[in-house]
Structures are given as structure tokens and as C-alpha cells.
Amino acid sequence: MNLEETIRALFDANVEFVLIGGAAMQMQGSAHLTEDLDFCYSRSAKNLERLARAMAPHHPRLRGAPEDLPFRFDAATIKRGLNFTFMTDLGAIDFLGEVAGVGDYAAVKKNSDLMAIFDMDCLVLSLAGLIRAKEAAGRERDLEVIPELKGLLDLRKRSQK
Amino acid sequence: MTPNQKKRALRLIAQPPRGSDLAKAKKFGVDLTLLFENLLLTPTERARKLSSGAKAVQSLRQAGERYRSKK
Numbered sequence: 001m002n003l004e005e006t007i008r009a010l011f012d013a014n015v016e017f018v019l020i021g022g023a024a025m026q027m028q029g030s031a032h033l034t035e036d037l038d039f040c041y042s043r044s045a046k047n048l049e050r051l052a053r054a055m056a057p058h059h060p061r062l063r064g065a066p067e068d069l070p071f072r073f074d075a076a077t078i079k080r081g082l083n084f085t086f087m088t089d090l091g092a093i094d095f096l097g098e099v100a101g102v103g104d105y106a107a108v109k110k111n112s113d114l115m116a117i118f119d120m121d122c123l124v125l126s127l128a129g130l131i132r133a134k135e136a137a138g139r140e141r142d143l144e145v146i147p148e149l150k151g152l153l154d155l156r157k158r159s160q161k
Numbered sequence: 162m163t164p165n166q167k168k169r170a171l172r173l174i175a176q177p178p179r180g181s182d183l184a185k186a187k188k189f190g191v192d193l194t195l196l197f198e199n200l201l202l203t204p205t206e207r208a209r210k211l212s213s214g215a216k217a218v219q220s221l222r223q224a225g226e227r228y229r230s231k232k
Contacts, residue, residue: 001215003208026211027204031195033214091215115204124204151177151186152196158183159162159170159200 001091004118006037009090011120013054016042018108018123020099020133025145027115027124029152032145036092040125042105043097048075051095060086060093101136102129127153162201170197 003023010017019027022034041051052074060073063085071077078084082097098104102111102125111129115122125133131149134142162170174193177183187193199207 001212001219003212023211026199026214027207029196029199029207031192031199033218034211035215035218117204117208122204147182147186147189148191148196150182151189151191151193152200154182154186155170155173155193155196156200158173158178158181159166161169 001035001037003037006090006093007117007120007122009054009058010039010051011122013050015050015054016044016047016105016109017051018105018112018125020096020108020125020130021094024125025130025149027117028113028127028130028149029156030145030148032148036094038094038096040096040099040105040108043079045075045079048078051075052078055086055088055093058088058090060084060088063087063092099125099129099133101132101134127156167201170200 007019017039018024019037020040021036021038022032023037025032026034041047055073061067062069062071065071073084073086078095084095086093086095099108102108108125108129109123111126111132112123113126115124117124127149131146131153134146134149173183174197177187177193183193199210202210
């Protein structure tokens with residue numbers, strides 16, 4: 001996984017995105033480890049084009065699908081789908097049009113924090129947003145990180161008083 | 162984090178207020194000292210840590226796979 005190169009590819013192509021999932025947890029201070037990158041992306045027509053253009057050089061292919069399965073990652077394909085799980089030359093990357101418990105890109109953006117990562121201003125899902133998303137996902141692996149996220153939010157609030 | 166915030170955070174992780182989410186996290190088994198250390202980092206430092214952690218996990222997994230395939 002290459003966070004810097006991935007964010008740079010999206011940033012340089014002016015893709016509207018928010019970092020979510022395990023990487024967002026770590027960016028918010030969690031000690032959780034993750035191997036993939038998850039992003040929520042805007043479904044505007046312009047953004048679909050930009051996302052396809054940004055990812056093309058990194059050869060996105062569907063994760064867990066037969067290698068000979070024909071797949072073309074372009075704006076039309078993104079428009080027909082919503083959530084995509086890819087293996088790319090940059091590692092495993094997921095693009096979600098909606099985040100359970102939070103909503104679509106506009107709602108996710110509202111629940112995000114702006115962080116300067118490397119030399120880029122990047123939106124990262126907030127701790128409160130991450131907690132809502134994990135609660136809504138409801139799988140065991142999601143639920144078990146909630147005490148840490150709530151503890152982190154509590155620590156941040158109380159220490160900043 | 163300002164020096165005062167750092168002091169407060171250190172006090173909090175040593176003695177989380179009873180019934181707080183911080184206390185619940187500690188009881189659940191969360192290492193609060195790791196959270197504290199992470200909060201001291203800048204976003205870019207956290208991003209670097211994230212990438213190196215992912216590489217380490219991947220290397221360990223590959224080593225495990227090699228070991229199992231030799232067995």
C-alpha cells in the first residue's frame with residue numbers, strides 16, 4: 001500500500017474524495033493496522049471522469065475476480081456501480097460511493113476533517129463519522145474497534161479542554 | 162498538542178475518569194499509551210507510519226506463507 005502515491009494520484013487529478021476506513025482511523029490516531037485504502041468519492045459526472053483518469057495508470061482490476069474477467073475502469077463503469085474493491089499497482093484500494101451510517105459523498109465530506117498530509121490538503125472521515133460507520137457496518141471486526149475510537153475521541157476532547 | 166494538552170492527556174491515560182469512554186477503552190484492552198503517542202504525531206508522520214505498518218504486515222504474511230509452503 002502506498003498512501004502518498006495514491007493520494008497524490010487522486011489529488012493531482014482533482015478527484016473529490018474522503019479518506020475513510022482503517023487508514024482514516026490511523027490518521028485520526030488509532031493504533032489499528034490496515035493493509036488497504038478506502039475512499040468515498042463524489043458521484044458527480046466530472047468526478048467519475050477524474051477518478052477513472054487518476055487510477056488508469058495504476059491498472060485497477062477487480063479484487064477477487066478471475067484475471068481473465070474483462071473489466072474496464074472508466075466513467076461509464078463507475079456510473080453503473082457504486083462500491084468498487086480493486087487491486088492496483090499501488091496496492092488494494094476500495095472506492096465507495098456511500099458509507100453506511102454516514103451517507104453519500106456530501107454527507108461524508110460534512111463529517112470529515114481537513115488534514116495536511118505530505119503537502120496535500122486531504123479530507124479524512126472524523127472520529128464521530130468513523131464510529132457511526134463502524135456501528136452501521138455491525139460486523140464483529142467493526143464493532144471491536146469502537147471502544148478504541150470512542151476512547152480516542154474522549155481523550156482528544158478532554159485533553160483539549 | 163500544546164504542552165498543557167499533553168500534560169492533561171498524560172494524566173487522562175494514567176487515570177481515565179471513571180465511567181468515561183476512555184476508561185471503557187482501557188477496560189476493553191486498548192493500549193492508551195499508543196493512542197497518546199499517535200496524537201503527538203503530525204498527519205504526515207501518521208501517514209508514514211501507516212504505510213510502513215502496512216509493509217511490515219505484508220512482509221510478515223509473506224514470510225508466514227513461505228514457511229507454510231516449505232512444511
